[in-house]
Amino acid sequence: MLTLILGGARSGKSALAERLAIDSGREVAYVATAQALDGEMASRIAHHRERRPTEWLCVEEPLALADTLRRHARESRFVLVDCLTLWLSNLLGLAEGSRFAAEREAFLDTVSMLPGDIVFVSNEVGLGITPLGELTRRFVDEAGRLHQTLAQRCDRVVFVAAGLPLILKGTLP
């Protein structure tokens, strides 16, 4: 079963995903896409890490998401990917522009064929005024397109605000 959890900054989307993982009663693999490139990011990553049960398998992968999912998804597992927007941002920041399209396509091709339960966390970033800059607009466009395409492949899509879920597709347990 595939689930997409969308929400704003500090909306409680990761906490909802983590609750679904714990409630599943399954072995959990946590895929972190964040890169600790500066102190602020390092402290955000540490904050997320403290919250996670120590028995979870943690995998850090900023770029090769399709490959990481193929290696770690199992029928008996719950895989939590947090988050797609950082993964997109990492890919769009690469000098090698073609890698973005290749990784995106590999991800969307792979995702429907994976075994087990997978939850994707992603930031909704398109509901404000987009600040100037071509890369920023590109990021907002690519995030929106990815969410639309992934939502079609997901069994469940949830929008989170103030820690509370609004169901866009499927049902929550």
Added chain:
Amino acid sequence: MLTLILGGARSGKSALAERLAIDSGREVAYVATAQALDGEMASRIAHHRERRPTEWLCVEEPLALADTLRRHARESRFVLVDCLTLWLSNLLGLAEGSRFAAEREAFLDTVSMLPGDIVFVSNEVGLGITPLGELTRRFVDEAGRLHQTLAQRCDRVVFVAAGLPLILKGTLP
């Protein structure tokens, strides 16, 4: 029947409006408010145009929306306006400040009296931090006010995220 479709950038709001137009089985008039002032905008317009059925009547009108709707709305037609935020932005960019208020009033006065089905697509832009600049804040304020007033006149209001609809008012077929 009047419908307002709100959503973020690349949320799938135009695609939902286009699906409603096609599913209506009626003759469709498409009112585009975009102006191709630069290469990026021209490419966005071209991207939208490629997706539209060739038999649709396409009208480009960046400013005089009330007048355009009066000329093209018919009992037998489905009119799709994409999008109101660009129309607002075009009006707010005019040197002649009074034109904005006049066009806005004409639009809101006209809209409830038009025959046939009309769908308005508009961007929700007020859910992030608004970047500095008086014109930007004005734009966000005017867009929010327009959405509130228009929503009262509409039979159906839908918020779209990740290509999926959340009904705010009325029902979807």
Added chain:
Amino acid sequence: MLTLILGGARSGKSALAERLAIDSGREVAYVATAQALDGEMASRIAHHRERRPTEWLCVEEPLALADTLRRHARESRFVLVDCLTLWLSNLLGLAEGSRFAAEREAFLDTVSMLPGDIVFVSNEVGLGITPLGELTRRFVDEAGRLHQTLAQRCDRVVFVAAGLPLILKGTLP
């Protein structure tokens, strides 16, 4: 009963809160957190003030919210706080950093123990690209965290778009 009303700029969240206040049939105390530091803000405050019934008790308090609520909440009263995001912004702007944590904690400790009906209005600001600046990111983070924590303590949480409510928790009359 505690209610949190979230929404974007000019989404109609204050108008919904004011309608709930009027429909309650109770004596209303209105707590304004805005400070008229410039002409634009003064005109926004005046716009809100014109809309409010003259018999409402109006209290202006930019910082000491917990204390203000303790003094003004009564079993027979409806208290409307507009808005939490300006209160947060006022606190984060103080040179004395510790005041923010103290006021925030006092507010969250107090809120569940207050008598009567209280409605909090707050801006959702985390659904767009956050412009550069550490203080801006801090503000977005703190607003999101406050909304999550407060939403747990509230009986009713509503998201407003285009003047129309989406219920996140509880029910609307």
